[in-house]
Amino acid sequence: xxxxxxxxxxxxxxxxxxxxxxxxxxxxxxxxxxxxxxxxxxxxxxxxxxxxxxxxxxxxxxxxxxxxxxxxxxxxxxxxxxxxxxxxxxxxxxxxxxxxxxxxxxxxxxxxxxxxxxxxxxxxxxxxxxxxxxxxxxxxxxxxxxxxxxxxxxxxxxxxxxxxxxxxxxxxxxxxxxxxxxxxxxxxxxxxxxxxxxxxxxxxxxxxxxxxxxxxxxxxxxxxxxxxxxxxxxxxxxxxxxxxxxxxxxxxxxxxxxxxxxxxxxxxxxxxxxxxxxxxxxxxxxxxxxxxxxxxxxxxx
Amino acid sequence: xxxxxxxxxxxxxxxxxxxxxxxxxxxxxxxxxxxxxxxxxxxxxxxxxxxxxxxxxxxxxxxxxxxxxxxxxxxxxxxxxxxxxxxxxxxxxxxxxxxxxxxxxxxxxxxxxxxxxxxxxxxxxxxxxxxxxxxxxxxxxxxxxxxxxxxxxxxxxxxxxxxxxxxxxxxxxxxxxxxxxxxxxxxxxxxxxxxxxxxxxxxxxxxxxxxxxxxxxxxxxxxxxxxxxxxxxxxxxxxxxxxxxxxxxxxxxxxxxxxxxxxxxxxxxxxxxxxxxxxxxxxxxxxxxxxxxxxxxxxxxxxxxxxxxxxxxxxxxxxxxxxxxxxxxxxxxxxxxxxxxxxxxxxxxxxxxxxxxxxxxxxxxxxxxxxxxxxxxxxxxxxxxxxxxxxxxxxxxxxxxxxxxxxxxxxxxxxxxxxxxxxxxxxxxxxxxxxxxxxxxxxxxxxxxxxxxxxxxxxxxxxxxxxxxxxxxxxxxxxxxxxxxxxxxxxxxxxxxxxxxxxxxxxxxxxxxxxxxxxxxxxxxxxxxxxxxxxxxxxxxxxxxxxxxxxxxx
Numbered sequence: 087x088x089x090x091x092x093x094x095x096x097x098x099x100x101x102x103x104x105x106x107x108x109x110x111x112x113x114x115x116x117x118x119x120x121x122x123x124x125x126x127x128x129x130x131x132x133x134x135x136x137x138x139x140x141x142x143x144x145x146x147x148x149x150x151x152x153x154x155x156x157x158x159x160x161x162x163x164x165x166x167x168x169x170x171x172x173x174x175x176x177x178x179x180x181x182x183x184x185x186x187x188x189x190x191x192x193x194x195x196x197x198x199x200x201x202x203x204x205x206x207x208x209x210x211x212x213x214x215x216x217x218x219x220x221x222x223x224x225x226x227x228x229x230x231x232x233x234x235x236x237x238x239x240x241x242x243x244x245x246x247x248x249x250x251x252x253x254x255x256x257x258x259x260x261x262x263x264x265x266x267x268x269x270x271x272x273x274x275x276x277x278x279x280x281x282x283x284x285x286x287x288x289x290x291x292x293x294x295x296x297x298x299x300x301x302x303x304x305x306x307x308x309x310x311x312x313x314x315x316x317x318x319x320x321x322x323x324x325x326x327x328x329x330x331x332x333x334x335x336x337x338x339x340x341x342x343x344x345x346x347x348x349x350x351x352x353x354x355x356x357x358x359x360x361x362x363x364x365x366x367x368x369x370x371x372x373x374x375x376x377x378x379x380x381x382x383x384x385x386x387x
Numbered sequence: 388x389x390x391x392x393x394x395x396x397x398x399x400x401x402x403x404x405x406x407x408x409x410x411x412x413x414x415x416x417x418x419x420x421x422x423x424x425x426x427x428x429x430x431x432x433x434x435x436x437x438x439x440x441x442x443x444x445x446x447x448x449x450x451x452x453x454x455x456x457x458x459x460x461x462x463x464x465x466x467x468x469x470x471x472x473x474x475x476x477x478x479x480x481x482x483x484x485x486x487x488x489x490x491x492x493x494x495x496x497x498x499x500x501x502x503x504x505x506x507x508x509x510x511x512x513x514x515x516x517x518x519x520x521x522x523x524x525x526x527x528x529x530x531x532x533x534x535x536x537x538x539x540x541x542x543x544x545x546x547x548x549x550x551x552x553x554x555x556x557x558x559x560x561x562x563x564x565x566x567x568x569x570x571x572x573x574x575x576x577x578x579x580x581x582x583x584x585x586x587x588x589x590x591x592x593x594x595x596x597x598x599x600x601x602x603x604x605x606x607x608x609x610x611x612x613x614x615x616x617x618x619x620x621x622x623x624x625x626x627x628x629x630x631x632x633x634x635x636x637x638x639x640x641x642x643x644x645x646x647x648x649x650x651x652x653x654x655x656x657x658x659x660x661x662x663x664x665x666x667x668x669x670x671x672x673x674x675x676x677x678x679x680x681x682x683x684x685x686x687x688x689x690x691x692x693x694x695x696x697x698x699x700x701x702x703x704x705x706x707x708x709x710x711x712x713x714x715x716x717x718x719x720x721x722x723x724x725x726x727x728x729x730x731x732x733x734x735x736x737x738x739x740x741x742x743x744x745x746x747x748x749x750x751x752x753x754x755x756x757x758x759x760x761x762x763x764x765x766x767x768x769x770x771x772x773x774x775x776x777x778x779x780x781x782x783x784x785x786x787x788x789x790x791x792x793x794x795x796x797x798x799x800x801x802x803x804x805x806x807x808x809x810x811x812x813x814x815x816x817x818x819x820x821x822x823x824x825x826x827x828x829x830x831x832x833x834x835x836x837x838x839x840x841x842x843x844x845x846x847x848x849x850x851x852x853x854x855x856x857x858x859x860x861x862x863x864x865x866x867x868x869x870x871x872x873x874x875x876x877x878x879x880x881x882x883x884x885x886x887x888x889x890x891x892x893x894x895x896x897x898x899x900x901x902x903x904x905x906x907x908x909x910x911x912x913x914x915x916x917x918x919x920x921x922x923x924x925x926x927x928x929x930x931x932x933x934x935x936x937x938x939x940x941x
Contacts, residue, residue: 170778190678
């Protein structure tokens with residue numbers, strides 16, 4: 087059986103009294119693009135820095151490719167590529183110098199592949215990193231993560247500063263990595279990006295994992311926006327009584343609501359009282375799911 | 388005026404000034420304590436040339452001696468260095484950090500921002516000088532040290548004018564070019580060359596008029612401590628500072644602001660030229676990134692070259708210079724009673740009547756160790772703490788390398804560079820002595836330079852250990868500098884105060900010059916002690932770095 091590419095068990099990190107990460111359990115199989123979602127300060131970067139052995143867990147453990155991230159950190163790093171969040175590099179080196187430096191520390195890379203990556207991302211490697219715009223600097227960071235064809239690519243907000251075309255190319259690169267049986271751990275708050283490439287999504291908030299689902303399951307659970315046009319002015323209270331309906335607004339013959347229940351039941355109620363002229367539904371994207379999750383959390387908090 | 392830019396600049400900088408003040412004040416205090424029980428009537432017998440060099444006067448007492456020696460060297464140099472650092476950071480520094488654009492996005496003109504920054508520099512300098520004056524006078528009266536006719540106020544006014552000169556020189560270069568490195572580098576050069584030029588040239592027959600070429604002359608050349616304020620000199624310094632301020636403003640108003648972009652170096656131009664591309668690429672590109680230590684080394688080339696050329700040329704010139712000194716001075720010095728070496732303790736001690744003693748006081752005592760440590764502390768503080776402050780450590784350690792390797796390779800770079808500075812010092816001294824036909828043992832020069840290298844490595848190792856333990860570059864640079872300065876003072880105090888001579892042995896500087904290696908050669912125990920200190924500091928750096936979290940923010 088195949089080993090998990092990334093596994094965390096009860097991973098916890100405290101900074102003094104601040105609980106940055108609490109009891110995180112994850113298991114990510116090889117060949118998966120895993121999306122790690124959360125708002126700023128949720129604990130995404132803390133998780134990644136713990137996996138990279140930059141910081142040490144207060145409790146619990148993490149392993150990559152079956153090796154403990156602390157005990158075997160050097161061995162692990164032979165097999166991973168990493169794009170830190172808020173990427174900083176050496177401003178006085180050119181992109182190529184930077185890549186050469188890391189390549190030397192890795193014991194060499196395939197330079198033809200580096201050139202391919204540079205071409206795909208439209209990166210400028212002969213300029214000093216300090217003279218590049220943040221997006222172009224990010225490209226250099228991406229190349230260094232992908233250039234050694236690592237088993238696991240760990241990326242913290244990798245598309246920051248990239249234009250939409252390059253973002254799309256990056257998504258393509260991630261899918262290719264997964265298709266080759268390699269693994270991508272993608273931390274992001276750009277939900278549309280995660281939605282396009284990830285197989286599963288973990289949502290983290292205040293250092294706690296609050297959801298772990300496939301993208302499909304999340305979406306099917308989702309609230310939908312339902313808009314019904316009736317043959318006469320609508321009474322909101324009629325719709326408010328239906329299970330799963332929230333946030334009803336009515337304007338003349340139109341009624342708009344957020345709905346997360348049985349569509350048949352809703353239609354039955356509508357048909358019982360009015361004639362239906364038109365109906366449209368919009369399936370929510372992750373953005374809305376995301377907000378829904380957080381609103382729920384906030385309400386229960 | 389833009390009150391908030393002014394206030395923010397003051398707030399960012401006042402702590403540094405307070406620390407500088409504390410350091411200078413503690414020197415004054417130590418000076419009072421160390422010199423207070425000496426019988427100084429012998430000073431009257433000193434030859435004129437000799438007295439002027441370290442600001443001595445017949446009838447001088449402990450207070451005068453401390454204030455002259457400390458204001459004349461440590462104090463005024465520290466203040467000039469503070470102003471210079473602040474000046475270089477004010478416009479060019481913000482530009483380099485990329486915050487100047489943000490600042491100017493507010494509805495404020497460049498002139499407003501510039502004037503606020505300059506005002507902050509001037510106000511802080513005036514404030515620090517005033518406090519310095521007050522605490523010197525206060526401490527002297529508390530310790531019952533009579534300052535008599537000494538015009539401490541005049542000395543402070545001169546120090547203020549001189550400090551403003553260097554501060555505004557740095558502001559102007561930074562504002563006109565946007566290059567922080569140029570601002571601090573050029574003004575430091577002017578300061579260092581002036582300090583030596585104005586100090587040494589008056590010793591030669593007819594050299595006084597040449598000394599006037601150096602700005603430092605206008606700080607102490609008129610001996611304001613005894614003669615009161617020399618308004619002509621003050622006017623020159625302040626006038627020059629005002630001209631700098633205006634030139635800086637004009638430059639700033641006329642040019643494009645730089646982004647966070649890095650400067651174009653000579654090697655960059657060579658890399659762009661097809662004729663030289665290949666060789667320049669090899670020099671700058673593939674070679675410097677082939678390993679961690681080579682990259683660290685290449686990033687400190689400028690520091691290395693500056694330090695080496697400085698020590699080499701100074702040492703080279705000191706030989707012939709020694710011959711130019713009036714000979715009767717040496718004859719008289721040879722007859723001086725025992726115990727007077729205390730006067731030179733702060734400069735590293737040494738017997739001025741021999742070439743070896745002269746070299747020791749002029750450079751080996753202070754300048755040479757400063758130059759080596761400039762390089763070793765820079766490279767060691769950049770090694771761990773610098774990478775963390777710049778947030779590149781995470782990326783570096785994403786490669787399959789251990790944290791220990793980062794420490795080990797940087798240690799090697801530091802040791803290698805210290806050795807080069809040591810060798811440059813040796814080459815300059817030996818050549819200078821040969822040219823001048825001085826009676827100096829090459830072996831002893833070599834031994835002294837080995838010890839110099841080792842004491843520099845100790846300073847670097849301390850910066851490495853602090854950086855490895857804290858991840859803070861400021862702590863590494865200033866912690867190591869502060870501790871080494873304190874240890875230098877400890878050694879000086881220990882050497883002049885009988886009851887405190889045990890203190891000397893706690894200072895690495897004792898194992899550097901304590902046995903008078905230029906005259907007596909190597910005491911083999913001393914390099915061993917220095918090596919052990921360095922090894923322990925480097926040794927603890929490994930576990931210190933290994934155990935902690937990498938810092939992500941500054």
